Amino acid sequence: MTExxxxxxxxxxxxxxxxxxxxxxxxxxxxxxxxxxxxxTGRSAIAAAAGGGERWSLxxxxxxxxxxxxxxRSAHARTVQARGGALGAWGGxxxxxxxxxxxxxxxxxxxxxxxxVDSLAFLTKRRQQEGASAGVEAxxxxxxxxxxxxxxxxxxxxxxxxxxxARNGVVYAVKQQYFELLKSERLAEVSRxxxxxxxxxxxxxxxxxxxxxxxxxxxxxxRARRAQxxxxxxxxxxxxxxxxxxxxxxxxxxxxxxxxxxxxxxETIAVPDSASAVERALKERPELGRAGAAERAARAGLFGARxxxxxxxxxxxxxxxxxxxxxxxxxxVAEFDDTHYATVWQGQVRLSLPIFDGFALEGGMKSAKGALxxxxxxxxxxxxxxxxxxxxxxxxxxxxxxxxxxxxxxxASAEEDYKxxxxxxxxxxGTILDLxxxxxxxxQAKQSYVESLADAHVAEAALERAVGERRY
Numbered sequence: 001m002t003e004x005x006x007x008x009x010x011x012x013x014x015x016x017x018x019x020x021x022x023x024x025x026x027x028x029x030x031x032x033x034x035x036x037x038x039x040x041t042g043r044s045a046i047a048a049a050a051g052g053g054e055r056w057s058l059x060x061x062x063x064x065x066x067x068x069x070x071x072x073r074s075a076h077a078r079t080v081q082a083r084g085g086a087l088g089a090w091g092g093x094x095x096x097x098x099x100x101x102x103x104x105x106x107x108x109x110x111x112x113x114x115x116x117v118d119s120l121a122f123l124t125k126r127r128q129q130e131g132a133s134a135g136v137e138a139x140x141x142x143x144x145x146x147x148x149x150x151x152x153x154x155x156x157x158x159x160x161x162x163x164x165x166a167r168n169g170v171v172y173a174v175k176q177q178y179f180e181l182l183k184s185e186r187l188a189e190v191s192r193x194x195x196x197x198x199x200x201x202x203x204x205x206x207x208x209x210x211x212x213x214x215x216x217x218x219x220x221x222x223r224a225r226r227a228q229x230x231x232x233x234x235x236x237x238x239x240x241x242x243x244x245x246x247x248x249x250x251x252x253x254x255x256x257x258x259x260x261x262x263x264x265x266x267e268t269i270a271v272p273d274s275a276s277a278v279e280r281a282l283k284e285r286p287e288l289g290r291a292g293a294a295e296r297a298a299r300a301g302l303f304g305a306r307x308x309x310x311x312x313x314x315x316x317x318x319x320x321x322x323x324x325x326x327x328x329x330x331x332x333v334a335e336f337d338d339t340h341y342a343t344v345w346q347g348q349v350r351l352s353l354p355i356f357d358g359f360a361l362e363g364g365m366k367s368a369k370g371a372l373x374x375x376x377x378x379x380x381x382x383x384x385x386x387x388x389x390x391x392x393x394x395x396x397x398x399x400x401x402x403x404x405x406x407x408x409x410x411x412a413s414a415e416e417d418y419k420x421x422x423x424x425x426x427x428x429x430g431t432i433l434d435l436x437x438x439x440x441x442x443x444q445a446k447q448s449y450v451e452s453l454a455d456a457h458v459a460e461a462a463l464e465r466a467v468g469e470r471r472y
Contacts, residue, residue: 055262058178061251065174066167066472068252075166082152082159089152092145095138102322104129125335128325135318140349142312147304151297158293164286167472168465170250175461177250181243182263183454184236187447191229191236194443198226201435204426218432225436229443265453267408269401269460274394277467281390285468288386291379298375302368308361311353320344386466393463400456407449414438414445 056064066072106127113124139145205222208214248259282288326338354361421438424430464470 055260057262058175061174061178061247061261062171062472064253065170065251069170069173069250070252072163072167072170075163079156079159079163082156086149086152086156089145089149092139092142093149095136097134097136099134100132102129102131102133123329125327125329127327129322130325131320131322133318133320135316137316138314140313140315142314143307143310144304144312147300147307151300151304154293154297154300158290158297161286161289161293164471165290165468168286168468168470171472172461172465173250174247176458177243177247178261178263179265179454179457179461181240181247181261182265183450184240184243185261186265186450186454188233188236188240190443190446190450191233193446194439195226195229195233197439197442198222198229201432201439202226205432213428214432221432221436225439265450265457267404267453269397269404269456271394271398271401272463274391277394277463278387278390280469281386281467282383285386285466286471287468288379288382291375291382295372295375295379298368298372302365302372305361305365305368308364309354311351314350314352316346316348316350318346320346390463390466393459393466397456397459397463400452400459403452404449404456407445407452411442411445411449414442418442 104127106129108124108127114122202219202222202225205214205219209216209219244259245255247261248255248257251259253259320343322342322344324340324342327335328338329335418435418438418441421430421435425432425435
């Protein structure tokens with residue numbers, strides 16, 4: 001005995017009027033069931049939970065992250081430090097100018113303050129000294145100082161490239177998380193739509209069962225499908241909030257900040273030529289610019305270490321102008337001030353040549369040579385890594401774009417299959433399993449289409465970062 005035989009009268013004996021009545025009752029029940037759905041199943045509930053407010057565009061998210069993200073701020077701090085090092089390296093090249101003022105006041109004791117001039121006795125009551133001095137020192141010939149200046153300049157250029165690489169990385173992280181949130185929102189919409197369809201099918205099965213058209217098993221299957229879609233909707237909406245909080249973290253926003261994004265998942269994504277993408281990356285990637293700057297800095301360091309064995313010439317020039325004032329007392333006569341000036345000029349040229357310093361110079365040269373070899377190896381390896389990274393990013397973008405077309409075709413077929421299965425079930429020619437399978441296939445096709453669109457945008461951002469042609 002089949003399941004249909006357990007229904008009073010059998011499905012084959014149902015009149016056309018009973019079928020029409022059942023369909024009408026199913027439509028009415030579906031409307032009532034949809035109106036009685038929980039209020040949090042709509043998109044407005046998600047927006048209300050997120051705080052509402054002005055929607056954030058992708059450009060605004062990028063600008064906010066570049067200003068507030070800790071990685072971008074740390075990279076900028078390292079650039080400022082490198083600029084300070086390059087500025088301080090001028091100290092070994094430019095002259096050093098110094099100036100000073102001196103004031104002295106002395107009251108001598110009686111034994112040391114009495115002196116005689118032509119049998120006349122004088123007493124020194126106090127001594128004052130006021131002086132001003134200025135001096136200039138400079139390295140007239142110091143190749144290590146010039147090499148250090150060049151090395152610091154290369155390190156500064158490398159820090160600038162590192163900051164650009166870090167900012168590009170932050171932009172990629174923002175775009176990746178932005179499209180992840182957008183994908184989760186679209187998948188939540190798909191889950192809510194699937195739940196509405198499942199509620200419609202449950203209500204229709206209930207109505208048909210009431211008029212004796214379908215068996216109790218159809219109602220139970222439809223009810224199980226509705227419960228599953230409800231669970232999927234809950235998980236999808238929770239995933240939206242998880243992705244939203246992650247985007248806030250990337251942007252450097254507080255958790256309580258309202259964040260609603262805007263944007264559409266566009267299908268028009270261009271796939272560039274792979275060879276030209278690799279070529280542009282080898283020329284424009286900031287990471288390679290940083291590696292090249294580090295190699296040049298190491299080369300300058302090696303030159304400076306070798307130049308330390310050469311003679312160095314330095315010079316100094318100073319002038320000292322002093323005013324001396326002595327308060328004298330001629331014993332038994334009167335007091336008067338004795339004032340005179342003294343000016344001293346001093347110049348010096350120094351030639352230094354290291355002869356033996358305990359192998360410090362040899363050790364410094366070997367260390368500098370090792371640093372240069374390491375920098376060269378890292379630069380060559382980074383070139384290979386960038387080429388492979390660009391190729392992989394290009395392949396991922398091509399795959400994602402191809403998946404869009406396939407997913408779109410599958411979605412059209414799934415929609416047509418669902419309509420066909422729904423019509424057969426309404427007419428009693430199909431089973432509930434065929435209808436539910438078609439509904440599941442439709443939900444999966446919608447999810448695949450949304451995921452392919454979002455993945456394509458993320459892959460496009462990844463290729464942009466790998467090429468490094470655009471700097472933020």
